[in-house]
Amino acid sequence: MLLGLALAGPAASANELTVNVSDNQGQPARNVVVVATPKAPVSAPARSPTMVEMDQVDRQFAPYVLAIQTGTRVLFSNNDSVAHQVYSFSPPKRFELALYHGKPREPVLFDKPGIVTVGCNIHDNMIGYLYITESPWFGTTASDGVWKARDIPAGEYELQVWTPLLPPHEWLQTQSVVVGETSARASFKLKRGLRPEPVPIKDKRVRDY
Amino acid sequence: MRLSCFALAISAWTLSQSALAQDAGSHELTAQIDVRAVAVDSPLDSFAEGGTGQLRFGRDDDGIRLGSVMIDAAGELIETVRYNVTARATGDGDQNPIDLTEAYLEWRPYPSNWLRWKTRVGAFYAPISLENRTVGWDSLYSISSSAINTWLGEELRTIGLETSLTALGATAGRNFDVSVVGSVYAWNDPAGILLFQRGWGIHDRQTALFGELPRPIVMNPSIPNIEFFDEVDHRMGYYAGLEAKISGRHVLRALHYDNRGDTSKRHAREPTWLTRFDALGARLELPHAITAISQYMRGDTAVGPSVDGRGLIIVDFDSWFVLLSQQYGPHRITARYDRMETETVRNARFFDSNQDADAWTAAYLFDLNDHCQLAAEAIQLSGSLRQRAEVGLPASATERLLQLAFRYKY
Numbered sequence: 001m002l003l004g005l006a007l008a009g010p011a012a013s014a015n016e017l018t019v020n021v022s023d024n025q026g027q028p029a030r031n032v033v034v035v036a037t038p039k040a041p042v043s044a045p046a047r048s049p050t051m052v053e054m055d056q057v058d059r060q061f062a063p064y065v066l067a068i069q070t071g072t073r074v075l076f077s078n079n080d081s082v083a084h085q086v087y088s089f090s091p092p093k094r095f096e097l098a099l100y101h102g103k104p105r106e107p108v109l110f111d112k113p114g115i116v117t118v119g120c121n122i123h124d125n126m127i128g129y130l131y132i133t134e135s136p137w138f139g140t141t142a143s144d145g146v147w148k149a150r151d152i153p154a155g156e157y158e159l160q161v162w163t164p165l166l167p168p169h170e171w172l173q174t175q176s177v178v179v180g181e182t183s184a185r186a187s188f189k190l191k192r193g194l195r196p197e198p199v200p201i202k203d204k205r206v207r208d209y
Numbered sequence: 210m211r212l213s214c215f216a217l218a219i220s221a222w223t224l225s226q227s228a229l230a231q232d233a234g235s236h237e238l239t240a241q242i243d244v245r246a247v248a249v250d251s252p253l254d255s256f257a258e259g260g261t262g263q264l265r266f267g268r269d270d271d272g273i274r275l276g277s278v279m280i281d282a283a284g285e286l287i288e289t290v291r292y293n294v295t296a297r298a299t300g301d302g303d304q305n306p307i308d309l310t311e312a313y314l315e316w317r318p319y320p321s322n323w324l325r326w327k328t329r330v331g332a333f334y335a336p337i338s339l340e341n342r343t344v345g346w347d348s349l350y351s352i353s354s355s356a357i358n359t360w361l362g363e364e365l366r367t368i369g370l371e372t373s374l375t376a377l378g379a380t381a382g383r384n385f386d387v388s389v390v391g392s393v394y395a396w397n398d399p400a401g402i403l404l405f406q407r408g409w410g411i412h413d414r415q416t417a418l419f420g421e422l423p424r425p426i427v428m429n430p431s432i433p434n435i436e437f438f439d440e441v442d443h444r445m446g447y448y449a450g451l452e453a454k455i456s457g458r459h460v461l462r463a464l465h466y467d468n469r470g471d472t473s474k475r476h477a478r479e480p481t482w483l484t485r486f487d488a489l490g491a492r493l494e495l496p497h498a499i500t501a502i503s504q505y506m507r508g509d510t511a512v513g514p515s516v517d518g519r520g521l522i523i524v525d526f527d528s529w530f531v532l533l534s535q536q537y538g539p540h541r542i543t544a545r546y547d548r549m550e551t552e553t554v555r556n557a558r559f560f561d562s563n564q565d566a567d568a569w570t571a572a573y574l575f576d577l578n579d580h581c582q583l584a585a586e587a588i589q590l591s592g593s594l595r596q597r598a599e600v601g602l603p604a605s606a607t608e609r610l611l612q613l614a615f616r617y618k619y
Contacts, residue, residue, distance in 0.1 A: 082237065083235055083237075083285075085288075085319075087319045087320070089319075089320055089321050089322055089323075089380070090380060094321075096319045098288050099235045099285050099288070117379045117380045119320075119377075119379070121289070121317055121319055121320075122291070122317070124325075124375075124386075124454075125454075125457040127379050127457065129379075164379070164382070165384075166382075167382055167383075168381065168382025168383075169382075171382060195384045195456055196456050196458070198456070198457050199457060199458055199494070203349070203536070204579060205342075205343040205344065205349060205582075206342050206343060206349060207342065207343055207344045208342040
């Protein structure tokens with residue numbers, strides 16, 4: 001769901017949309033959320049209830065940014081040896097998961113679009129983001145800065161990219177793209193360098209929460 | 210009043226709670242033993258034996274020594290209240306073979322907006338050190354802490370209440386969090402006595418809550434040891450500080466400390482020391498897994514009654530260090546330079562506390578696996594300590610220590 005892998009080959013299949021995101025230096029920008037929203041109604045794939053996972057490894061969320069469609073349930077697994085206490089106070093979804101190891105009791109349903117920041121109430125450095133969209137065409141860029149949507153109906157789309165690693169006034173950038181009968185490409189060049197991603201704490205000796 | 214019944218009660222209660230707990234998942238128990246091979250090149254006895262040496266091991270201490278035994282329990286009491294209890298043994302004849310170094314409760318309500326509120330009550334370290342980041346408050350980067358943080362481990366413990374408020378940046382798109390912290394505490398009236406008598410030191414020995422040390426300079430065994438955590442003047446101290454955390458990796462800190470000691474008050478064993486200081490610190494995570502830490506501390510400590518209430522004898526102290534450390538997989542190498550000064554600025558004719566010294570520390574740490582660590586450390590501390598003249602020793606000395614530690618943690 002999330003990834004387009006590898007570089008776009010020359011033999012792109014029908015109705016493929018390839019979006020390339022680079023930073024202000026022209027370097028590939030990874031973990032950037034890309035959403036394609038049709039400007040006129042198109043036949044969208046049937047929506048089925050889905051569940052995805054946001055893991056916790058080395059006292060950090062993995063992935064630390066996750067794009068999902070409204071109605072998705074997210075399981076905040078914990079694969080650390082220490083317990084976590086995940087919470088959000090973001091308006092689209094406020095929740096608190098009491099201290100747990102492994103799998104939480106139940107997943108969290110995200111039923112409103114928007115941006116949700118999650119944290120751990122014990123490990124102050126932990127921070128993760130969910131980008132919740134109504135559109136069925138979304139994902140995050142891979143390490144080559146590329147995101148691909150396959151079998152996307154022809155039509156005009158508004159493309160939006162978002163990353164928490166820019167100051168808020170540059171969070172979102174948009175452009176239009178027309179998907180024809182074959183393939184379409186778009187590229188974004190961010191106006192600034194991205195801030196560093198949140199770092200996992202691999203050293204188990206560390207305990208200055 | 211000898212320490213706090215209050216701190217004892219909290220620790221007893223939390224220990225019993227953790228022992229009774231059914232859900233082991235929310236409790237973490239850590240035990241560590243640290244055994245050292247020690248080689249010393251020094252003309253001095255260590256302060257730990259009542260000498261004027263500023264390292265943990267002095268002349269005649271060559272051989273196999275116990276670094277420490279540490280037991281730490283942490284976990285949840287109720288959903289937003291956690292406990293943390295740490296006990297240590299250092300094997301050098303302290304009053305209790307094993308004793309508490311920290312014991313506190315922490316209340317962290319879930320943030321309901323961009324402010325996070327945390328409150329600690331009990332006995333714990335003030336948020337000053339940027340080195341002592343591991344379970345049990347050991348340095349992450351070397352065996353021995355810098356002079357500043359060594360002193361915190363020796364003489365400072367907050368026995369009281371601390372609360373902090375953090376403005377969380379993430380939801381507003383900022384990449385930094387800013388916190389203010391404030392505390393009121395008691396049982397820290399003797400703080401300053403060791404700095405006054407022995408100057409700054411460099412080691413890893415933390416004074417336990419009921420711990421004692423022999424008095425340097427005083428060569429009379431009939432005079433009792435120093436008790437560190439005691440309430441003499443029945444006046445609360447405070448500290449207030451600021452912290453900024455950038456991108457979750459860089460940390461900037463500033464803190465003002467004042468134990469508000471009333472120097473006219475005297476206990477049967479300890480007088481009150483009026484100790485105040487400012488502490489600044491920065492920790493930066495640089496490319497290639499290099500960490501840079503620097504801290505600075507400047508203040509004064511005073512003892513004895515005076516007309517102006519400022520104390521009969523006043524000693525200024527300051528210290529700073531720069532540390533560079535690089536991690537490469539399970540390996541870590543660290544180099545640190547420490548600068549240490551004390552100077553008596555009032556009534557040096559009664560007691561002249563004057564230290565002018567610096568130290569180089571090099572350390573190599575190797576994590577064999579999640580349980581075992583090997584650590585090697587070399588320290589050279591050289592400079593003068595004028596009060597050595599009181600016991601007929603030359604003021605200037607150079608102490609060198611090489612120690613190899615094997616640490617097993619479970």
